[in-house]
Amino acid sequence: MNSIQKYKRVCLIGLQNSMEYRVNYLTNLISVLFPILIQYFVWSAVYANKGPEETVFGYTFLQMMVYSLTAGFIARLTGSAMHYEVSGDIKNGTLSKFLVQPIRYSSYRIAYFIGEKVSESSIILCIMAVILVVLSPLLGLQLEVSNIALFLLDIIPVMLLNFLMFFCISLIAFWVIEVGHVYGVIDILIAIASGAILPLDTFGGGALEILKLLPFSYTTYFLTNILSGKLLLGDIARGMGVQLLWIGLLAALTLFLWKKGLKKYVAVGG
Numbered sequence: 001m002n003s004i005q006k007y008k009r010v011c012l013i014g015l016q017n018s019m020e021y022r023v024n025y026l027t028n029l030i031s032v033l034f035p036i037l038i039q040y041f042v043w044s045a046v047y048a049n050k051g052p053e054e055t056v057f058g059y060t061f062l063q064m065m066v067y068s069l070t071a072g073f074i075a076r077l078t079g080s081a082m083h084y085e086v087s088g089d090i091k092n093g094t095l096s097k098f099l100v101q102p103i104r105y106s107s108y109r110i111a112y113f114i115g116e117k118v119s120e121s122s123i124i125l126c127i128m129a130v131i132l133v134v135l136s137p138l139l140g141l142q143l144e145v146s147n148i149a150l151f152l153l154d155i156i157p158v159m160l161l162n163f164l165m166f167f168c169i170s171l172i173a174f175w176v177i178e179v180g181h182v183y184g185v186i187d188i189l190i191a192i193a194s195g196a197i198l199p200l201d202t203f204g205g206g207a208l209e210i211l212k213l214l215p216f217s218y219t220t221y222f223l224t225n226i227l228s229g230k231l232l233l234g235d236i237a238r239g240m241g242v243q244l245l246w247i248g249l250l251a252a253l254t255l256f257l258w259k260k261g262l263k264k265y266v267a268v269g270g
Helices: 002-018 022-030 033-046 061-078 082-092 095-099 105-139 145-174 180-193 205-211 220-228 233-264
Strands: none
Touching: 002 105, 033 061, 061 105, 061 145, 061 220, 082 095, 082 105, 082 145, 082 180, 095 105, 105 145, 145 180, 145 220, 145 233, 220 233
16 A cells, blocks of 8 residues: 555656646647648648549548548657656666665656646547547548547557657666767657658558557557547457557566666766
8 A cells, every 4th residue: 555655646746747837738738739730731732733532642631631630649648758857867866766765766657657647648638539529520530439439448558558668768878878869869760650740551561561560550550540440440459469569578678678777877966
Protein backbone atom coordinates (compact mmCIF):
# COMPACT_ATOMS: atom_id res chain seq x y z
CA MET A 1 0.00 0.00 0.00
CA ASN A 2 2.87 2.37 0.76
CA SER A 3 4.29 1.79 -2.72
CA ILE A 4 0.90 2.44 -4.32
CA GLN A 5 0.48 5.69 -2.38
CA LYS A 6 4.02 6.73 -3.26
CA TYR A 7 3.55 6.37 -7.01
CA LYS A 8 0.03 7.76 -6.81
CA ARG A 9 1.56 10.90 -5.36
CA VAL A 10 4.12 11.02 -8.18
CA CYS A 11 1.26 10.69 -10.68
CA LEU A 12 -0.51 13.62 -9.03
CA ILE A 13 2.67 15.71 -9.19
CA GLY A 14 2.90 14.97 -12.92
CA LEU A 15 -0.70 16.10 -13.37
CA GLN A 16 -0.12 19.31 -11.42
CA ASN A 17 3.07 20.04 -13.32
CA SER A 18 1.36 19.63 -16.69
CA MET A 19 -1.23 22.23 -15.73
CA GLU A 20 1.04 24.64 -13.87
CA TYR A 21 1.64 27.01 -16.78
CA ARG A 22 -1.85 27.35 -18.21
CA VAL A 23 -1.03 29.62 -21.16
CA ASN A 24 1.82 27.35 -22.22
CA TYR A 25 -0.48 24.35 -21.73
CA LEU A 26 -3.20 25.82 -23.97
CA THR A 27 -0.62 26.92 -26.55
CA ASN A 28 0.74 23.39 -26.77
CA LEU A 29 -2.75 22.03 -27.33
CA ILE A 30 -3.53 24.58 -30.02
CA SER A 31 -0.18 23.87 -31.72
CA VAL A 32 -1.53 20.43 -32.67
CA LEU A 33 -3.61 22.17 -35.35
CA PHE A 34 -0.71 23.82 -37.19
CA PRO A 35 0.88 20.65 -38.67
CA ILE A 36 -2.61 19.56 -39.75
CA LEU A 37 -3.16 22.89 -41.54
CA ILE A 38 0.22 22.54 -43.26
CA GLN A 39 -0.75 19.04 -44.38
CA TYR A 40 -4.00 20.41 -45.79
CA PHE A 41 -2.25 22.99 -47.99
CA VAL A 42 0.42 20.50 -49.13
CA TRP A 43 -2.07 17.81 -50.10
CA SER A 44 -4.40 20.37 -51.70
CA ALA A 45 -1.55 21.21 -54.08
CA VAL A 46 -0.78 17.53 -54.73
CA TYR A 47 -4.44 16.70 -55.52
CA ALA A 48 -5.10 19.95 -57.39
CA ASN A 49 -5.48 18.22 -60.78
CA LYS A 50 -7.11 15.05 -59.43
CA GLY A 51 -10.76 14.15 -59.45
CA PRO A 52 -12.59 13.48 -56.16
CA GLU A 53 -12.27 9.70 -56.61
CA GLU A 54 -8.71 9.65 -57.96
CA THR A 55 -6.07 8.40 -55.55
CA VAL A 56 -2.48 9.18 -54.66
CA PHE A 57 -0.66 6.41 -52.79
CA GLY A 58 -4.02 4.66 -52.48
CA TYR A 59 -5.78 7.61 -50.79
CA THR A 60 -8.36 10.00 -52.19
CA PHE A 61 -8.04 13.61 -51.10
CA LEU A 62 -10.73 13.21 -48.44
CA GLN A 63 -9.14 10.00 -47.12
CA MET A 64 -5.77 11.75 -46.91
CA MET A 65 -7.36 14.61 -44.98
CA VAL A 66 -8.99 12.16 -42.58
CA TYR A 67 -5.62 10.48 -42.05
CA SER A 68 -3.76 13.78 -41.53
CA LEU A 69 -6.38 15.04 -39.10
CA THR A 70 -6.54 11.90 -36.95
CA ALA A 71 -2.79 11.17 -37.12
CA GLY A 72 -1.95 14.68 -35.92
CA PHE A 73 -4.12 14.33 -32.84
CA ILE A 74 -3.07 10.73 -32.14
CA ALA A 75 0.64 11.58 -32.34
CA ARG A 76 0.12 14.25 -29.71
CA LEU A 77 -2.20 12.05 -27.66
CA THR A 78 0.26 9.15 -27.31
CA GLY A 79 3.62 10.88 -27.76
CA SER A 80 6.30 11.50 -25.15
CA ALA A 81 9.15 13.93 -24.64
CA MET A 82 10.40 12.39 -21.41
CA HIS A 83 13.74 11.39 -22.99
CA TYR A 84 14.88 14.99 -22.60
CA GLU A 85 13.99 14.90 -18.90
CA VAL A 86 15.74 11.58 -18.31
CA SER A 87 18.88 12.70 -20.12
CA GLY A 88 18.83 15.89 -18.05
CA ASP A 89 18.73 13.84 -14.84
CA ILE A 90 21.70 11.77 -16.03
CA LYS A 91 23.73 14.72 -17.31
CA ASN A 92 23.10 17.02 -14.32
CA GLY A 93 23.52 14.33 -11.70
CA THR A 94 19.98 14.65 -10.34
CA LEU A 95 19.56 10.93 -10.99
CA SER A 96 21.63 10.38 -7.83
CA LYS A 97 18.77 11.26 -5.48
CA PHE A 98 16.63 8.51 -7.01
CA LEU A 99 19.38 5.95 -6.52
CA VAL A 100 19.54 6.56 -2.76
CA GLN A 101 15.79 6.90 -2.16
CA PRO A 102 13.29 4.02 -1.81
CA ILE A 103 11.87 4.56 -5.29
CA ARG A 104 12.48 2.90 -8.65
CA TYR A 105 13.40 5.47 -11.26
CA SER A 106 11.58 3.67 -14.09
CA SER A 107 8.39 3.38 -11.98
CA TYR A 108 8.71 7.04 -11.03
CA ARG A 109 8.92 8.00 -14.70
CA ILE A 110 5.92 5.85 -15.66
CA ALA A 111 3.79 7.34 -12.85
CA TYR A 112 4.90 10.88 -13.75
CA PHE A 113 4.19 10.21 -17.45
CA ILE A 114 0.67 8.97 -16.64
CA GLY A 115 0.00 12.06 -14.54
CA GLU A 116 1.17 14.39 -17.31
CA LYS A 117 -0.98 12.59 -19.87
CA VAL A 118 -4.25 12.50 -17.92
CA SER A 119 -5.38 16.08 -18.52
CA GLU A 120 -3.86 16.46 -21.98
CA SER A 121 -5.27 13.16 -23.23
CA SER A 122 -8.73 13.92 -21.88
CA ILE A 123 -8.85 17.29 -23.63
CA ILE A 124 -7.40 15.95 -26.92
CA LEU A 125 -9.89 13.08 -26.97
CA CYS A 126 -12.75 15.54 -26.45
CA ILE A 127 -11.48 17.83 -29.22
CA MET A 128 -11.02 14.84 -31.55
CA ALA A 129 -14.55 13.63 -30.81
CA VAL A 130 -16.10 17.02 -31.54
CA ILE A 131 -14.08 17.63 -34.72
CA LEU A 132 -14.61 14.14 -36.14
CA VAL A 133 -18.33 14.13 -35.40
CA VAL A 134 -18.76 17.55 -37.02
CA LEU A 135 -16.51 16.90 -40.01
CA SER A 136 -17.20 13.20 -40.64
CA PRO A 137 -20.17 13.89 -42.97
CA LEU A 138 -18.03 16.32 -45.00
CA LEU A 139 -15.02 13.98 -45.08
CA GLY A 140 -17.04 10.86 -45.79
CA LEU A 141 -15.78 9.19 -42.62
CA GLN A 142 -17.94 6.38 -41.24
CA LEU A 143 -17.31 6.22 -37.49
CA GLU A 144 -18.19 2.70 -36.35
CA VAL A 145 -18.79 2.05 -32.66
CA SER A 146 -16.62 -1.09 -32.84
CA ASN A 147 -13.70 0.88 -34.34
CA ILE A 148 -14.01 3.58 -31.68
CA ALA A 149 -14.02 0.93 -28.93
CA LEU A 150 -10.93 -0.80 -30.36
CA PHE A 151 -9.23 2.59 -30.76
CA LEU A 152 -9.84 3.48 -27.10
CA LEU A 153 -8.74 -0.01 -26.02
CA ASP A 154 -5.43 0.32 -27.85
CA ILE A 155 -4.49 3.80 -26.60
CA ILE A 156 -2.83 2.53 -23.41
CA PRO A 157 -0.64 -0.12 -25.16
CA VAL A 158 0.44 2.53 -27.66
CA MET A 159 1.31 4.98 -24.87
CA LEU A 160 3.30 2.26 -23.08
CA LEU A 161 5.08 1.35 -26.32
CA ASN A 162 5.97 5.00 -26.92
CA PHE A 163 7.12 5.40 -23.32
CA LEU A 164 9.45 2.39 -23.54
CA MET A 165 10.85 3.50 -26.91
CA PHE A 166 11.71 6.96 -25.64
CA PHE A 167 12.92 5.75 -22.25
CA CYS A 168 15.24 3.35 -24.05
CA ILE A 169 16.44 6.19 -26.30
CA SER A 170 16.97 8.45 -23.28
CA LEU A 171 19.55 6.04 -21.85
CA ILE A 172 21.94 7.08 -24.63
CA ALA A 173 22.79 9.90 -22.21
CA PHE A 174 24.83 7.45 -20.12
CA TRP A 175 27.33 7.22 -22.99
CA VAL A 176 26.86 10.55 -24.86
CA ILE A 177 26.99 13.79 -22.87
CA GLU A 178 25.35 16.18 -25.33
CA VAL A 179 22.35 14.36 -26.77
CA GLY A 180 19.99 17.25 -27.63
CA HIS A 181 20.79 17.26 -31.36
CA VAL A 182 20.77 13.46 -31.47
CA TYR A 183 17.30 13.43 -29.95
CA GLY A 184 16.13 16.01 -32.48
CA VAL A 185 17.13 13.75 -35.38
CA ILE A 186 15.64 10.69 -33.66
CA ASP A 187 12.35 12.51 -33.03
CA ILE A 188 12.01 13.34 -36.73
CA LEU A 189 12.86 9.79 -37.81
CA ILE A 190 10.36 8.29 -35.37
CA ALA A 191 7.66 10.75 -36.49
CA ILE A 192 8.20 9.59 -40.09
CA ALA A 193 8.43 5.87 -39.24
CA SER A 194 5.34 6.03 -37.02
CA GLY A 195 3.17 7.59 -39.71
CA ALA A 196 2.67 10.85 -37.83
CA ILE A 197 3.71 12.93 -40.84
CA LEU A 198 2.71 10.78 -43.82
CA PRO A 199 0.79 7.52 -44.21
CA LEU A 200 3.35 4.72 -44.37
CA ASP A 201 1.70 3.53 -47.61
CA THR A 202 3.43 6.44 -49.36
CA PHE A 203 6.80 4.69 -48.97
CA GLY A 204 5.75 1.74 -51.10
CA GLY A 205 4.94 -1.88 -50.35
CA GLY A 206 8.51 -3.03 -49.68
CA ALA A 207 9.28 -0.25 -47.23
CA LEU A 208 5.91 -0.72 -45.55
CA GLU A 209 6.62 -4.41 -44.91
CA ILE A 210 9.96 -3.51 -43.33
CA LEU A 211 8.36 -0.79 -41.18
CA LYS A 212 5.76 -3.31 -39.99
CA LEU A 213 8.58 -5.31 -38.41
CA LEU A 214 9.52 -2.29 -36.27
CA PRO A 215 7.58 -0.93 -33.29
CA PHE A 216 7.07 2.58 -34.72
CA SER A 217 4.29 1.68 -37.17
CA TYR A 218 2.21 0.21 -34.33
CA THR A 219 1.73 3.61 -32.76
CA THR A 220 0.24 6.49 -34.81
CA TYR A 221 -0.24 4.66 -38.14
CA PHE A 222 -1.87 1.64 -36.51
CA LEU A 223 -4.22 3.63 -34.26
CA THR A 224 -5.23 5.93 -37.11
CA ASN A 225 -6.16 3.01 -39.36
CA ILE A 226 -8.16 1.39 -36.55
CA LEU A 227 -10.25 4.53 -36.12
CA SER A 228 -10.75 5.06 -39.85
CA GLY A 229 -11.84 1.43 -40.36
CA LYS A 230 -9.08 0.53 -42.83
CA LEU A 231 -8.05 -2.56 -40.84
CA LEU A 232 -9.91 -5.84 -40.57
CA LEU A 233 -10.46 -7.40 -37.15
CA GLY A 234 -7.77 -10.03 -37.84
CA ASP A 235 -5.24 -7.33 -38.76
CA ILE A 236 -6.08 -5.42 -35.57
CA ALA A 237 -5.66 -8.51 -33.39
CA ARG A 238 -2.34 -9.33 -35.07
CA GLY A 239 -1.16 -5.74 -34.66
CA MET A 240 -2.03 -5.71 -30.97
CA GLY A 241 -0.09 -8.95 -30.57
CA VAL A 242 2.96 -7.35 -32.20
CA GLN A 243 2.56 -4.37 -29.86
CA LEU A 244 2.69 -6.65 -26.82
CA LEU A 245 5.73 -8.43 -28.24
CA TRP A 246 7.59 -5.15 -28.73
CA ILE A 247 6.56 -3.94 -25.26
CA GLY A 248 8.18 -7.06 -23.78
CA LEU A 249 11.32 -6.72 -25.93
CA LEU A 250 11.75 -3.01 -25.21
CA ALA A 251 11.20 -3.55 -21.48
CA ALA A 252 13.99 -6.16 -21.49
CA LEU A 253 16.26 -3.90 -23.57
CA THR A 254 15.60 -0.94 -21.28
CA LEU A 255 16.50 -3.01 -18.21
CA PHE A 256 19.71 -4.19 -19.89
CA LEU A 257 20.75 -0.66 -20.93
CA TRP A 258 19.85 0.71 -17.48
CA LYS A 259 22.13 -1.78 -15.71
CA LYS A 260 24.95 -1.16 -18.18
CA GLY A 261 24.45 2.61 -18.06
CA LEU A 262 24.58 2.80 -14.27
CA LYS A 263 28.14 1.43 -14.45
CA LYS A 264 29.01 4.46 -16.61
CA TYR A 265 27.18 6.97 -14.41
CA VAL A 266 29.53 9.35 -12.59
CA ALA A 267 26.98 11.51 -10.70
CA VAL A 268 28.47 14.80 -11.89
CA GLY A 269 26.38 17.90 -11.17
CA GLY A 270 23.37 18.33 -8.89
